[in-house]
Structures are given as structure tokens and as C-alpha cells.
Amino acid sequence: MSLSAVRPRIGRTRRTGGTRPARVRTALVTLVSLVGTVLVLALGSAPAAAHDYLVSTSPEADATVDVPPTSVDLTFNRSLLGVAPAMIVTDPAGETLVEGTPEIRDAVASMPMPSSMAEGTYRVAWSVVSSDGHRIQGAFAFSVGTPSLSSTDAAGPEGADDDPAAAVAEPGREQTDGGFPVWAAGLLGGLALLGVLAIVVVGRLRSRAATEATTPPGPAPAATTARTTTSPQGES
Template sequence: MSFSAVRPRTGRTGRTGGTRTARLRSALVTVISLLGTVLVLALGTAPAVAHDYLVSTSPEADATVDVPPTSVDLTFNRSLLGVAPAMIVTGPAGETLVEGTPEIRDAIASMPMPSSMAEGTYRVAWSVVSGDGHRIQGAFAFSVGTPSLSSTDAGAPEGAADAPTAAVAEPGREQADGGFPAWAAGVLGGLALLAVLAIVVVGSMRSRAATEAITPPDPAPAATARTSTSPPGES
């Protein structure tokens, strides 16, 4: 009688470990890619979601007009909130010509001017609340007839020291109160959410991998024997 042992099956531990590693690596790559994509998109679109900004003024900044304006109008890119807007206009001698609350009409802030205005340079300082709830402010100058001040001397009127002395600023360049910009807070919030998601995903994958690691492999089948019967007379 002869016996031939059958080789036991090889366990799946090696293959399972490789699969767990590949899953973890794939999950990490996916999460990092998402974080990078969100950051790039946020930085690329940040100016578009910044505070409201001044588009134009009437009279135009640093312009010289022959006829005194009946009002000073500020046009913004979006509708304003009618929350305590303010405007100060000073005359050529530095006197306060107009000080008060401009009328808010959608995206326009308008302040009426006196019927009589002397020749010279006038300075305008303004402050409004944009549609996102942040206060923005600025200053510019215009002249009636012959300018009495150069554009560099026509700063903010006295009593409006906090207003920038620049003319109509580029989009997003007005000074804004309220501290941290809303778009930046949104970006950080999104990144934080993705970071939490990454932690959850990686933790779940590790937990699953640990569970699979402590699960005993399939038991090897018992060895079987093949029995051969020798012909009569043979030993």
C-alpha cells in the first residue's frame, strides 16, 4: 500500500493584505485629490465672491465738469443694504458742503447737491453696507470749472479719516469692515469638511483591514490518502 499526501491549500492572507494596502492608498489619493481641487477652485474664484465693490461714480472720479451736478451718485456691482449709509462732500475751501444719508436705490447710493456750487475741487467720502452684510467705504474727488486741488491733494474730507483716499477702486479693493472675508471662511469650512471626511474614510478602511486581519484563514483541508491494493502475492 502506498500513500500520497495532498498539499494543503495556501491561505489568502498575502492576497488580502495586498488588497487592504491598495484600498487605503486609493482612498488617500482620492481624498488628497479632492482637497487639492477644492483649494485650486477656491483660490481661482475668490475675487468673484469677494465683497461688493464700486463700479462707477457720477461725476466721475478726478473729472472736471462745467455744470455743477445735481447729485453725487455711486453705482455698485450689486444691490446695497439700506443700513446706515453715509456720505460727506467738502468744498474747495475744505468746508462741509453736504453731510448725511444718501438714498439707496438698488445698487445706487445717491446724495443731492445744493443748487449753487463754487468752482473748485470737491471731495466725497462714502460708506455703505454691501449685500453680503459688510460695510465698505471709499473716497474720490471731482472738480467744477477750474480744479483747485490736484488729484493727489484731493484726499478724504476731514471727519472721514477712515475712508481710503484712492479714487474709484478696482473690484474688491474698497476697504471692508467685518474682519475675515466671507469667501475665505467658506473655503476654510469646505476644506475642514473634506478633512473630516478623509479621517472618516481612512478610519473606516483601517477598521475593516483590522477586522480582516484577525479573522482566521480558511482551515487547510485534511490530508487524504490514496490506497492502492497490491496484486495478490506482492508485498
Template sequence: MRRGVVRRGIVRRGARRVWARAGVITVMLAGAVALGVAPAGAHSQLLSTSPVDGAVLTEPPSSVVLTFNEALIPDVDSISINDATGNVVASRSVEPVGATLSVPWPDGLPAGAYQVAYRVVSGDGHPVTGAITFTITGAGGPASGVASQPESSAGPVSTAEPVVASDAAEGSAVMPVVFTALVVILLGGAVWFARRRVGPRDPGGADAGRGRRG
């Protein structure tokens, strides 16, 4: 009887150690997941533009300036200017100055609606695309009774959300699934290994003790 009680006590202590180790491993893996997933969503964001998105201007701007929340990778950034019909009227590579892209406005473009599309590469190496739009009415004043807006903003302006390139977006979506699967697999393996070290339960210990006592 005494031997069976001792054996059950060993098994209980072993089980407690198993779950304690499993808890520690879970916390460590959760931290690894958090560190691994956080960079996946850290892409460049457009903070402000000049002209502001949606502006109506009485004359062409001297330049278009885009300011982001972090420094951009050089030699891979570009801006294109599209007219109201979607035709590209100007396109060029642009060297960033820190977190800012600036491109002079082309001469000779007529009044009308324009879209300025950009493609940049953020500090984590992911390409980010987006666009702003504004209208130039010429010297005759605002078109269709729309009041003109200032060419530049005094502070950060919310613009259209940048669209992350499809390959980067898919990679960011897959990463949490991969890390979750790794957590489950490693946690299950840790529990299995720890239980093996405890050793098998001796179901006959108590009965054997009672038999000897009788």
C-alpha cells in the first residue's frame, strides 16, 4: 500500500512539472510569435502630401511632395502622373530624401483632374503603392462651383491608405498561421517529451500493496 501511495505522489509531482514546463514554453513561444508577426505589418505609411489629396487648385503646383512615416529605400521609388482618362502623362524614378519624395510638376499640362501614383519600398523591404488625386482648374477659378483648397497642408493629412503589393500582403497574412502552427507543434512535443520522462503509471501498485497486506 505504501509503495502505491509513493508512486502516485511521484506521478502527481511529475504531472505538475510537465504543465509548468509547458506553461513556460507557451510563454516563450508566444513572445517569439509577437516578435515575428510585428515586423510583418510595419510598412511605410503616407502621412502628408502637397497638394493635399482631393484639392482643387486654380493653378498647377510647382511640385508634388509626399511625406511618409519612415525613411525610404533609395533607387527603387517612382511616381507617375495620370490624367482623368487614366493615361500616364509623366513617369519617373525619384530619389527620396529621408522619408520625403518630391517631383516637379511637368510644364504644359492642361487643366483637369490628375492622379499622382507612387511606388516606394519601406525600410523592411516591402513595396508599398498608393495614389492621391487633385484637380487643376486653370486661371478661370474653381470648376463646377467647388471652392478651392490650399495647395499644402499645415500638418499631417490623412490620405488614401497605401495598398501593399499583393506578394507582401499574402506573406503578411500567412506568417501568423505559420507561427501558430509552430506553437502548437512545439508545445505538443514538449508535453509528450516531459510525460515520457515522468514514466508510465503503475496501475497495479496499489493492488499489489493491498495483496501483500492481506
């Protein structure tokens, strides 16, 4: 009687996922792609965030009215931000008639006028913050009864150098102060948040890689053997 040889069966090794550097590279590529997408969307929408502009005034610029207005109203193309609006109205003598904060109602800035106004030309200087966060300002003139002078020759109000509402080149023109727009602040905030997320993700990946590197490997699985027997052969 003979026994067949015992053949050990080689155990299988476990197959792990990708290598640690590959996982780190994948995470970084994902974050960079996300940042690029945010930049493309922000820059693509930037032209749509153009400055607001003045649509009309009441009284109209360079108009002559018979009855003194009860208020000076400015209408813009979009709703205004109620952030420190200002308006100054000077009388025909160049003295300040009204100075203060106009009331903001959606896209309209309104300043009440006194009940008594002398005949002549009045100059209005204004300053508001548009919906995109930029401060815009301008000036125009109107007359009550007989004009006293042309709108282009209208004198600026006292304290024009100190008040942003009066810092205009000439009546009838608008200008912006080049302030920091709201959409740009939101973009920078989003990029800062993405940067923090990138630091957190990379830190966790590195911590996991260091933990795996210092953890000793487990025992290898025991090899299994198969034993076969043959029936004894008869002697001849």
C-alpha cells in the first residue's frame, strides 16, 4: 500500500486598494478641479454683475417746474442697499438747502423738500450703494420758476470736499468709487473655504497613511493542505 504525496496549497494574499500616494494625488486633483470650476463660474457671471445706474429723477435733470417739488426722487435700475445713502440740495445762492440721508425704497431714493423754495436753479448731489456693493454717485440740477443759471454752471454745495455725495465731476454725470464688490467678497470667501477643506482632507489622508505605515501586518493565513488517499493495490 502506498500513500499519495501531500501537496500544500499556497494561501492567497489580500489585495488592497490603490497605493497611498495615488489616493493623495486623486484627492488633490479633485480639489483643484473644484476650485477651477468655482473660478470659471464666478468669472463667467462677473459681467452680469455690472454696476447699477440711475434711470430717472424727479424733478427731471435740467427741467424747470412751476411748483416746488415736495421731494427729490432718484430711480435706479435695481434695488439699492440701504448703506449710508446721502443727498445734498443747494439753493440758487449756493447755500445748503437740504442735507441728509434719503429714504431707500427698493430702487428709489427719496429726500423730502421744504415747503417753501425760492425761484431759481437747484443742484442735487447724491451718493448710494448699488445692489452689487459699489457706491455710485452723481449730480444734476433743476429749476423752480425762472432758472438762475445753467446746470453745468451750478455751484457745488459747501463741504463738497468732505461729503462723498458731492464728490462729482459735474452735474448730470455718474461715477463709481471702485469699491470692493459683494460678488468678489463671496468668491474669496468660497475659495478660502475650499482651501480649508483641502488642508483638512490632505491632513486626514496623511494621518491615515502614517497610521497604516506604523501598524504591523497581521499573521499570514495558514496554508491549507489537501490529502488524498488511494485504495491499496493488490499484489500480483
